[in-house]
Amino acid sequence: xxxxxxxxxxxxxxxxxxxxxxxxxxxxxxxxxxxxxxxxxxxxxxxxxxxxxxxxxxxxxxxx
Amino acid sequence: xxxxxxxxxxxxxxxxxxxxxxxxxxxxxxxxxxxxxxxxxxxxxxxxxxxxxxxxxxxxxxxxxxxxxxxxxxxxxxxxxxxxxxxxxxxxxxxxxxxxxxxxxxxxxxxxxxxxxxxxxxxxxxxxxxxxxxxxxxxxxxxxxxxxxxxxxxxxxxxxxxxxxxxxxxxxxxxxxxxxxxxxxxxxxxxxxxxxxxxxxxxxxxxxxxxxxxxxxxxxxxxxxxxxxxxxxxxxxxxxxxxxxxxxxxxxxx
Numbered sequence: 136x137x138x139x140x141x142x143x144x145x146x147x148x149x150x151x152x153x154x155x156x157x158x159x160x161x162x163x164x165x166x167x168x169x170x171x172x173x174x175x176x177x178x179x180x181x182x183x184x185x186x187x188x189x190x191x192x193x194x195x196x197x198x199x
Numbered sequence: 200x201x202x203x204x205x206x207x208x209x210x211x212x213x214x215x216x217x218x219x220x221x222x223x224x225x226x227x228x229x230x231x232x233x234x235x236x237x238x239x240x241x242x243x244x245x246x247x248x249x250x251x252x253x254x255x256x257x258x259x260x261x262x263x264x265x266x267x268x269x270x271x272x273x274x275x276x277x278x279x280x281x282x283x284x285x286x287x288x289x290x291x292x293x294x295x296x297x298x299x300x301x302x303x304x305x306x307x308x309x310x311x312x313x314x315x316x317x318x319x320x321x322x323x324x325x326x327x328x329x330x331x332x333x334x335x336x337x338x339x340x341x342x343x344x345x346x347x348x349x350x351x352x353x354x355x356x357x358x359x360x361x362x363x364x365x366x367x368x369x370x371x372x373x374x375x376x377x378x379x380x381x382x383x384x385x386x387x388x389x390x391x392x393x394x395x396x397x398x399x400x401x402x403x404x405x406x407x408x409x410x411x412x413x414x415x416x417x418x419x420x421x422x423x424x425x426x427x428x429x430x431x432x433x434x435x436x437x438x439x440x441x442x443x444x445x446x447x448x449x450x451x452x453x
Contacts, residue, residue: 148260157264157318179437
């Protein structure tokens, strides 16, 4: 791919702001969701009371 | 014996996954495959959609937003329908896992709706000249976002998990009516997208690479949604187990 072809690709036919903007928003949203998921899991595991069982396994005592 | 085990017995071998511990294990086994599938399909779809697929006659390169917009819009509908289904199963069979699954799907569905709305605005501006128009389909999609947010807020504001689950489930089931409204708005009322669809429809069939890229991105969004929901459901199961232990240790709920 030549330099001109790369510039043309980035320019997206004059619609770069729209095309890359859409992909950037989607990427940010998905990364944000991934981080929130990871933090929630980490907090849930950290707050599990220690027992003889695997700390990451559910307590199986919930009845709701 | 209560009616619940009898009702669950109709599910056959699947009934064992109505138990949170079995579901927790199954979700843990499935989850990595969907994460990897989402990553690989997204890379493939982005490469095909942004690089390989030819530009489009009527819209130039702006149409490449379709590889993002269509999968996100489809998933926003599919996820709400799934929520409604899980909620209905939960209400009918009183299975906790069904309520948890409906709860786990909502944030991902809301995210998909936001992506669909934003990418739609960014696609609409260069193709129709407007960021937003209050037509039937866009308004219905915005209402779908409010339904997702309403579901999440409703469940967050009710402390009792049983009441929270059932209230949210009712909203999910009733709100499912909105899904066909969004889907058929194009045919029923005509929308800004009618012009886009007509322009696309008047052209020769989509290039094979375009179809392949779209299919890969749809697969990626499906895989992401399943993986994220399974991941969130495992966290919900952990949180509820924790709540019960705390409640037993600290009756005041401190």
